[in-house]
Amino acid sequence: MKSHRGVKVVIFLLLLVFLAFTFYIRFDTPEKRAMDGIAEKALGEGEIKFISYSENEEGQPLSVYEDDVYRYTVLADSGELLGLYINNDSMTKLDSALVESDGVRISDEEAQIAAMDIVKKLHPEWDVSKLSLTASKTDSHLDEFRFEVQGGDKPLSINLAFNGQLSGINKELCA
Numbered sequence: 001m002k003s004h005r006g007v008k009v010v011i012f013l014l015l016l017v018f019l020a021f022t023f024y025i026r027f028d029t030p031e032k033r034a035m036d037g038i039a040e041k042a043l044g045e046g047e048i049k050f051i052s053y054s055e056n057e058e059g060q061p062l063s064v065y066e067d068d069v070y071r072y073t074v075l076a077d078s079g080e081l082l083g084l085y086i087n088n089d090s091m092t093k094l095d096s097a098l099v100e101s102d103g104v105r106i107s108d109e110e111a112q113i114a115a116m117d118i119v120k121k122l123h124p125e126w127d128v129s130k131l132s133l134t135a136s137k138t139d140s141h142l143d144e145f146r147f148e149v150q151g152g153d154k155p156l157s158i159n160l161a162f163n164g165q166l167s168g169i170n171k172e173l174c175a
Helices: 004-026 030-041 088-100 108-122
Strands: 049-055 061-066 071-077 081-086 132-137 145-150 156-160 164-172
Touching: 081 088, 108 132, 108 145, 108 156, 108 164
Parallel strands: none
Antiparallel strands: 049 061, 061 071, 071 081, 081 164, 132 145, 145 156, 156 164
């Protein structure tokens, strides 16, 4: 009689393990990791929506998502954020802001501070004292300030618009 009770307990425990594993599989998907990674960085606004899948040059699967401000590229398997770019609606708003502000731009120093703040938000694990920022400027008001960041786990490129708004980020692996 006791052996039947032991078998029932073992079956019950196996059922619990199976249900826990099923729950984990259901709620720990690449899409969920990607959405969590994007939301954790809180760079844009509004609901994050899936747009498409693709592959980068190394054949790694990428997922593309978008919110009200940015389009995000993430590694599909891990959810790691590889790049973000300002979306079309936000580009239109920046164009309007340029006209409305008569082209008033932030200074190079303000741009460098903004870029470093973005690095800290995206990669709090990086040792800021070991990072080097190389700045350059372009003729485009949408990505007037460019910063190449070295010293983290991967090279990082940050683009800022004329007014200091983040317009793009690109890591080395991004397509």
